[in-house]
Amino acid sequence: MYAGMMSVSVENTEPRPAGATECCVLDAGPLEAAEAEQIARQFKVLADPMRLTVMSHVATQGCDAVCACDLIDILDIGQPTISHHLKKLVEAGLLVREQRGKWAHYTLVRGAFAQLRQFLSLD
Numbered sequence: 001m002y003a004g005m006m007s008v009s010v011e012n013t014e015p016r017p018a019g020a021t022e023c024c025v026l027d028a029g030p031l032e033a034a035e036a037e038q039i040a041r042q043f044k045v046l047a048d049p050m051r052l053t054v055m056s057h058v059a060t061q062g063c064d065a066v067c068a069c070d071l072i073d074i075l076d077i078g079q080p081t082i083s084h085h086l087k088k089l090v091e092a093g094l095l096v097r098e099q100r101g102k103w104a105h106y107t108l109v110r111g112a113f114a115q116l117r118q119f120l121s122l123d
Contacts, residue, residue, distance in 0.1 A: 031119075038093070039119055042112065045092040050077070051085050058095060058108055065098060065105035 031039070045051060057074060058066045071082050086106060089095040094113070095106045 042092045045088050054085050058106055065107045067103050067105050069103045
């Protein structure tokens with residue numbers, strides 16, 4: 001039986017890309033449980049390809065609201081399907097919904113994306 005202490009040294013022998021730093025650090029520090037749940041929920045919602053497509057159409061409008069009726073025509077999907085995806089995006093805090101007559105209009109929550117961007121930044 002081995003009674004001594006064992007030391008293992010691992011060296012990375014792969015070349016580093018030009019401009020690479022020694023290590024990556026999450027500048028904001030470790031996440032609190034509530035913040036981790038919120039960010040995970042947002043990434044989970046964005047993991048759906050149709051929701052990413054919907055978000056890209058809303059984001060290209062900048063600060064202007066997008067009518068759900070326009071997304072139905074552009075994306076060639078049914079009203080119940082687009083409503084489901086938009087509801088999930090609103091629940092995750094990524095879009096804001098405003099009712100205007102018969103149709104709902106949606107705008108991007110820029111602060112939510114700033115938070116996701118900050119989390120992903122390992123500068």
